[in-house]
Amino acid sequence: MKNFTDFKFYNEYLGLNEPLDNDIDVGFYDPPNMLSKSEPISVDFYRISIKINLVNKTTQTRKPITAIFFNSPNLVVPAGWDVEPTYKGMYLQLSKKFIEENRYLFKTYLDYGQHEALYLTDEEVEEISAVFKLMMKYYESEKRNFNVLLSYVNVVISLVEAFYKRQFSTDPKQYNHIVTDFQQSLIDYYNQPVSQLPNVQYFADKLGLTANYLGDIVKHFTQKSALENIHDYVIKRAKELLVENQKLNTTEVAYELGFEYPNYFSKFFKKQVGLSPKEYRQQFN
Known part of the structure; x- marks a missing residue:
């Protein structure tokens, strides 16, 4: 070569x-x-x-x-x-x-x-x-x-x-499967024990794409960046854990989602939802 x-x-x-x-x-x-x-x-x-x-x-x-x-x-x-x-x-x-x-x-x-x-x-x-x-x-x-x-x-x-x-x-059909595969890979990621938060590069590697290419297609069809899609899913999982698994405290929920520092999870959650994890859980109690 x-x-x-x-x-x-x-x-x-x-x-x-x-x-x-x-x-x-x-x-x-x-x-x-x-x-x-x-x-x-x-x-x-x-x-x-x-x-x-x-x-x-x-x-x-x-x-x-x-x-x-x-x-x-x-x-x-x-x-x-x-x-x-x-x-x-x-x-x-x-x-x-x-x-x-x-x-x-x-x-x-x-x-x-x-x-x-x-x-x-x-x-x-x-x-x-x-x-x-x-x-x-x-x-x-x-x-x-x-x-x-x-x-x-x-x-x-x-x-x-x-x-x-x-x-x-x-030709949206040519690209829809990329968005679907990305979303499914995100679901699969959290259907197993995790040790860290996923990033766009992780999913790009899984799909055999570059991060830029994956990000641009996801943004075009969802109106949100790939990272925003990841954050939305993390928040969705966090809400489910806080409401459906009362035995887990906030720190354990943070680790379950792949956050290295529980304090970062609390700040991230409040920024996205407007409530702290504890306040969100209390709404359902």
Whole structure:
């Protein structure tokens, strides 16, 4: 497997133009002069790749697709790729340093490549292509205004957000099972003895997803974050234990739910319910 740590060697491998900057690289694909078949690879930076009418030789139908693909550090493309050199497209490459220095601009979509591409409509292709042309203008200019370039990068990320929300809404059946599996995993977690509170990463690992991807889908379909869903379920279980199991004192209820410190459980419960665990229990006595 080939691992690429910077744009220069990756671009050489693909047959792309040499990057003008070590932290950001923008360009258009030239498929006839590019590598169309690859061995397994990984890159140690972030890529947003828009490919229009891409035909993958490894699929049975060989139906052209138009989509945005994402690569992020530690993401391995195990099969490489084998495509027809007939597509069009553009790419944006960002170093880990660039992402960290401008973290406020970036949401969660850069690790979506582990799960699914973002399929584009014709109108969305026109919209994002127009932004890329403006990005190239400022990228190629010797007197480029970096802040303007950064603004267009932000526009691309914002468009990706809007397009993903459209994709989530267009085919909800594709994502409903993820929400259902998450909710069932939460129930299963508390159907056994627990030693700590669960977090979003725990359930993401159980479902074979990244925490960001799971969180965004759960938020889209429940209108609450994954963490809020976890907290709601913990409160539901806490109420059941306080009312139905009078033999347990507040400390024992806290440990039963996975809280390490009973005082934290009491503060958490009061913040969520408006009453302390003791006050809530007294209502039913």
